[in-house]
Amino acid sequence: MSEEVPVRRTDLYALVVISVVGGLALASWMMPPALSPEFANAIFVGTMLLAFFLFIPVMGVRLFIEDWKEG
Numbered sequence: 280m281s282e283e284v285p286v287r288r289t290d291l292y293a294l295v296v297i298s299v300v301g302g303l304a305l306a307s308w309m310m311p312p313a314l315s316p317e318f319a320n321a322i323f324v325g326t327m328l329l330a331f332f333l334f335i336p337v338m339g340v341r342l343f344i345e346d347w348k349e350g
Contacts, residue, residue, distance in 0.1 A: 284338060294330060294337045301333075302326030 302325030306312075309321055 284342065286338070287341070290337055290341055293341075294334060297333060297337070298326045298330040301329040305329070 302322050305325035305328075306318060306321035309325075310318060312318060
């Protein structure tokens with residue numbers, strides 16, 4: 280398994296959008312939405328958590344779609 284998978288800009292854009300929207304959803308689920316530093320911190324933490332755990336699945340989905348289009 281020495282095959283390298285290139286990371287494309289579209290992968291990173293998709294990861295950023297999914298992470299920010301998911302981070303906002305997680306923060307809203309954990310605490311009431313308000314303009315406060317705590318809520319902003321909750322959004323940031325949720326975004327970073329999702330970005331960390333969803334990097335490989337986003338890449339996998341892209342590879343799956345590419346293979347599906349070829350075959």
